[in-house]
Amino acid sequence: KAGVTQTPRYLIKTRGQQVTLSCSPISGHRSVSWYQQTPGQGLQFLFEYFSETQRNKGNFPGRFSGRQFSNSRSEMNVSTLELGDSALYLCASSLSTGQSYNSPLHFGNGTRLTVT
Amino acid sequence: KNEVEQSPQNLTAQEGEFITINCSYSVGISALHWLQQHPGGGIVSLFMLSSGKKKHGRLIATINIQEKHSSLHITASHPRDSAVYICAVGSQGNLIFGKGTKLSVKP
Numbered sequence: 001k002a003g004v005t006q007t008p009r010y011l012i013k014t015r016g017q018q019v020t021l022s023c024s025p026i027s028g029h030r031s032v033s034w035y036q037q038t039p040g041q042g043l044q045f046l047f048e049y050f051s052e053t054q055r056n057k058g059n060f061p062g063r064f065s066g067r068q069f070s071n072s073r074s075e076m077n078v079s080t081l082e083l084g085d086s087a088l089y090l091c092a093s094s095l096s097t098g099q100s101y102n103s104p105l106h107f108g109n110g111t112r113l114t115v116t
Numbered sequence: 117k118n119e120v121e122q123s124p125q126n127l128t129a130q131e132g133e134f135i136t137i138n139c140s141y142s143v144g145i146s147a148l149h150w151l152q153q154h155p156g157g158g159i160v161s162l163f164m165l166s167s168g169k170k171k172h173g174r175l176i177a178t179i180n181i182q183e184k185h186s187s188l189h190i191t192a193s194h195p196r197d198s199a200v201y202i203c204a205v206g207s208q209g210n211l212i213f214g215k216g217t218k219l220s221v222k223p
Binding site: 035044045055088102103104107110112 | 146147149151157158159160161164166202204206209210211212213214215216
């Protein structure tokens with residue numbers, strides 16, 4: 001079974017631009033969650049999608065958004081990029097259906113975003 | 117105060133030593149996850165716990181719900197165990213992470 005695939009692996013953008021990151025979950029996984037990792041703040045939860053609906057959302061500004069398609073693939077978008085958005089963005093999929101995070105998480109290798 | 121606290125922050129061990137990493141949390145949880153992150157960023161899920169104890173190879177994870185505490189043990193440590201170990205708790209739809217424990221195992 002293929003693992004979680006994130007594209008692209010690396011991305012360089014300038015302030016004010018927008019960016020879209022993609023995550024393809026393991027086949028059969030309907031829950032996809034997104035995380036931001038920075039040296040200062042560590043790992044932080046962005047949002048979780050299940051069956052095309054945003055089920056949970058972390059404490060990030062509205063510039064961070066996402067969506068999930070009928071095949072469970074997910075995208076996240078960051079608009080009006082700021083220098084502080086430079087980070088490793090990770091997604092994870094799981095078999096969780098009812099309560100979130102009650103199944104093991106399978107992480108992708110991440111997208112490293114640099115904002116200049 | 118962070119909702120998820122890990123200790124120690126850094127740990128250096130000799131090959132073969134028994135290692136314990138601790139995680140304390142202050143919120144109600146639905147589950148607790150232990151994750152391993154190697155240099156380069158890839159994260160692997162080691163355990164998901166909601167009660168009791170789990171074992172996988174040389175790794176053991178325990179959780180005490182009443183005391184809001186979990187431990188990750190590594191028996192017969194090996195240099196390939198060198199990584200950052202992260203505790204994360206599922207709470208009210210959020211996944212809250214500890215700052216991680218950086219483990220270095222010397223041959």
